[in-house]
Amino acid sequence: MVTEPVSSRVWIRYNRRERWTRWSIMLLVCAVLVWAVRDVDIFWPWVWDAPVQIHSLGERMWPPDLRRLEEIVTAMVETVHIATLATFLTIFLALPISWISAQNTTPNRACLWLGRFILVASRSVNTIIWALLFVAIFGPGVLAGILAITFRSIGFVGKLMGEAIEEIDRKPVEAMEATGASRASVVLYAIVPQVMPAFFAVIILRWDINIRESTVLGLVGAGGIGVILQGAIDTFAWPTVATILCAIVLLVLAGEAVTSVLRRRVL
């Protein structure tokens, strides 16, 4: 049974080279960590004081103040409106962009790069930064919020839809082209049916994300629950802040419940 004698009875999990690699990676991580900790502008006494401070903030929030509930509910509805309208707008703007930024449907290279640039720019700039920009342009209010969410969603939806278009089965497209169909008919008959499920999935997912995002728009003045939250924080009305936070958790959970129902019904 002994095919080849085992030279030594020693067994170590990693051989010399693997051990060296592991140690150097660990050393590198530690070095970066030490640099970051020493260099970052942290006032250490605040760190040791942090648990006490957080605890005292929590104490000041208790019990939640329900007196401004009506106002909060109205702002919540506004938040949902912002998310929904922005998602709705996104559909119309993102689909053409995903179409030109997918390699197999783009009319020409210039369009491809234009589409990709729009997607990258949209995704790289955070919703809050978009909101900052639109508040500067259109003034504080829901319009800035809707536009901010829309501009951020275009990149997300456009990228995922573009990938879905690139991953379609080529055969139906070839079959349609073989019948001599026009470009538009090919898209309508061979591509649209294939990307339909992906489209619904992406839109539902983005709506869920948009609900979360629209809760913070108000912090830069772009409407929704964030406006009241910012006001309450500025006036140190911590019990009201607690109510708003609870309301946000409920809203997000409700949004998740709705999207999971939608996913089951539609997909």
Added chain:
Amino acid sequence: MTPNSAVRQWRKPHFIASPWLRWGLILGVAAYLSWALATLPFDWERISQGIPRAARIFGGGFPPSFERYELLFSGFKESFQIALLATLLGVLLSIPFAVMAARNIAPRPIYLLGRAVIIVSRSFHPVIVAILFVKAVGFGPLAGILTLTLYSIGFVGKLLAEEIEEIDWGQVEAMRAVGASYLSTLIYAVFPQILPRQIGLSMYQLDSNLRASAVVGIVGAGGIGGTLMNAFGRYDYDFAFAILLVIIAVILVSEGVSGWVRRRVW
């Protein structure tokens, strides 16, 4: 064949078969849109000034000015440090929370506690958490690190818990059968199975924290966001656009790197 029969017709069946549901949906959407648009407070007078304002902002923004590159550099360095420390802390802490929140290996009360922590930390946008931390521990990167640590625990913890719930149970059973303790079972039968996912998620989270660290600064939690907010506030649009361009570049690079690492983990 049968010359007298009526002309045969075919129409594409509708996407939604029932006409009631179809028209109901269309009506519903229309009603919702009109309701939402009617109740939302739009300040049309202010909005109508938008175009000239946009022209002024973009006019002032071009060409972007890199004159104050030192400020730019120190802002990004801080953002990077925040993202790095928060990712390390968050990923390490997410492991115990993921174990707590996995139904198959945690006892019932612990499971509920773990789930609750993850749900709450995922419900709040990092900016809201950042405001609270800024109020609790003061302005600066500490608030940013705490915020993004919590954010990482929520995200990585949730996905890791789901991964643990889907492991091959036979390996756990085998470790129980040899009489291994709970911790030994974890490190032999559970962790090897979730390791690739864990590395992928950590890289993704580093990328994601770098993005988020750019915005938590807007509410005073350190990093490049604060610099950007100041530039906007002082109408330094050329500097603001320079910051935006660098943010886009940094995010593209970090996305590339994190994607490359994730592809290499088999």
Added chain:
Amino acid sequence: MPGPAVSLLLVWMLLLSIGLQGIAMLEITQLVKRYGRNDPVLKGLDLTVEGNSVVSIVGASGAGKSTLLRCINRLIEPSSGSIKLNGDELSNLHGQALRQARRRIGMVFQGFNLIDRLTVMENVLAGRLGYVSFLQAWRRRFPQQDIERAFELMERVGIAQYANKRADELSGGERQRVGVVRALMQEPDILLADEPTASLDPVTSEQIMKLMHSLAHELSLPVLINIHNVAQARTYTERIVGLRHGHMIFDGSPAQFDKAALEEIYGGIEAPDETTASATAEEHHG
């Protein structure tokens, strides 16, 4: 470096030393297992296994074979009854005591249940997890005698050359050999095998049965094997136990296991071809 003769001698001595720990005895009395409010899967089973006998448990899917084995090492909690290994009651143990009892019971699984992403050696050493501390397990610092035992057993079954390969790179037969070695690393008093060959092709499955049979005699280890293949049960085991609907309805030597017994065990449920009885997978908790 010792020559092959010396190492063979060492293996023999090792195997002898394991064998000299005394004759093991497993006594099961009135074992009942009931899932929820359903009809019990095991209905008051009595079984005694002594010495170095290889016992095969046959029965149709759902007869309670898998449940019986898993009740012995308590991967499944028995509803009532008593299980004694060398006189020690197992059915009421908890925590540390249960883990120490499990160290004495090796188990080989149908799906091998190896840790795919770890090396073969780590999988084999995992058999010692009941003996080493958590810190040792974490740092992979196992005692030197464990490593030597691992190499010897791996040489015995012919997988020593794979020590540093990942477990998922091996073929099915090799993986089951790792599974067997892992169980033997526990220095068990008894070995349980739950359909050890059901996921293997016919040739490999014969090899594994032959291996388990000869190991049982070399180590004087009682072995309980759940098996679907009646032909293999006859060839490689000394005693056949037949289960039907949670009752033991046959207990005897392969010579006594005739057509009538086969009919009684499988009759009306399924009709296995006597020579190549189906090797289909039975569900784990069936």
